Amino acid sequence: MTKLKTAIQYFFSYLKPYWKGLLVAMAMVGLGTYAQIKAPLYMGDAVADLARYVTDSFTPGKTASLSDFYQALIGMGAFYLLTEFGLVVSGFITSKISSNSVGNMRKGLFGKLQKLPVAYFDKHQDGKILSLFTSDLDNVFNAMNQGVFQIFSQGLLFLGIIWMMMAKSLTMALVTMALSPVAILVSFFIMKKARQQIEIQQAATGELNGYINEQLAGQAVLLAEGREQESIDTFRPYNEKVREATQKGQFYSGLLSPLMQGFSLLNLAIVIFFGSWLVLHNGMDKATGLSLVVVFVTYSQQYFQPISQITAIYNPLQLAVTGANRITDVLKKDEEKDTGKAIAGPLEEGVSLQHVDFAYQPDRPILKDVSIDVKKGQMVALVGPTGSGKTTVMNLLNRFYDLNGGKVLYDGQPLNSFTLESLRNRVGIVLQESVIFSKTIFENIAYGKPDATQEEVEAAAKQANIHDFIMTLKDGYQTKVTGADNLFSTGQKQLLSIARTILTNPDLLILDEATANVDTVTEEKIQAAMENVMKDRTSFVIAHRLKTILSADVIVVLKDGQVIEQGSHQELLDQKGFYSELYYNQMVFE
């Protein structure tokens, strides 16, 4: 019940701005429904008038006239036209309102995601986040556009028909409605069955997508190891499960319409049978009796339409309720804390970590009592085995996460005393996995400074050693890059990231050196670019090749989240500890 309440609140909060349009749509539905239930009465009158005309024309001395018949026909036509008008206008308004509100929901959700802390994205897979925008919002749209509108219009139609039938003839109304409890029970049973299959299908599709995702991500390994056939064989049962659930789900959902058709036809026969019995045995005027039968034949056919329509939207509505709840869960998540008031100015003294403790998950400490000091203009290098916490230190310097203990100070002030925007404007970060956006090379480099001039962008690219490569491309800086076209190698992507960072001229630079797939020429270029970007700047560098950091002011050696050695290259060599061993081991391979 609370799930339903949450979904209703979510829908209403987005529908509220369109209340005027909704009122007009509802009025139109009311008008259309009224006309729809009124039209059969004119049809009945037309039949009665025609019957009278035929009887009168065969009765000597009576003048037969068709004028009443024509009037009834005109009335019927006008009311059916009004029905169409009401439904078309309300359909137009509701589709406009639902697409606008879902557009706003998409905007709200995307805006919220931009405000969530990095920790949220650690815990949620990209695919799941994406499905909020695709399947969940789609389900919400369908429910809004079809469901809510249908429930209202079909509900109104249902009540209107009952009211009209009762007003016309109570006995015939009861005869027409006699089958409905059975029809409602049967349709709910079928929809429940269909729902179970939809749930199985959704779960199976999730597993199938997960498998496809994993196999595509690992395609290179898969080919290299010759596991193609095994990959296809494992795919089959996942696919089969989806196929089977889809087939059963479709079978049950598809059953509803013919079954309702069957009920409607059966009802028709019952109505005609009782109607003619009443006419023949109740001494009713024949023309009036014929008209009554025609009216109830039409009502009996209309009567089953709302039952089948309302039961058919039960499943889409349930999907929408689930979708709205998933989206609301995200909207309720705590945003990245930005409570600091101070504005981070140009770095004057330096940055220091003091007795920092940190854990991504409460029961698994990653950094333990880490203290590192960097004075303005100095370069600090972090080295250590994989998983020792180097990237984690970088993440804390940019305030991607909050600390569990200790302090990170920028010119003596804790990081959380600054506004996030001012702090991040002072910090430049080059990640190991460089990010390229689907924009031109110019826009990619100018990402952190969109108003940069061509000269500034080119100067940054030159310093980052990527200008020459860009000039070999036909469109130069205006070349459009997409994630899919692999225009840049891993090393070149990092050079582009370095250019992007140089352009923003950060006070504090955080640089995670790329290790994968870098050839010797690019490696040298990266090294030169790193030297350029670090010159006269305060920097933290994670270096995987020790020769990059020989000139660092301080080298910090991390192991299992603790600082085990700290000093200059020469000091650490003299200590003959972990660093010197690492260094001599690497030198053997250089």
Ligand SMILES: Nc1ncnc2c1ncn2[C@@H]1O[C@H](COP(=O)(O)OP(=O)(O)OP(=O)(O)O)[C@@H](O)[C@H]1O
């Ligand atoms: N987002 C995260 N959520 C949970 N645990 C994480 C997360 N990021 C890293 N870790 C864990 O923290 C530990 C330190 O990781 P970190 O990436 O800081 O190491 P690293 O020294 O940079 O390693 P590498 O040299 O391989 O890049 C690892 O055990 C890792 O599993």
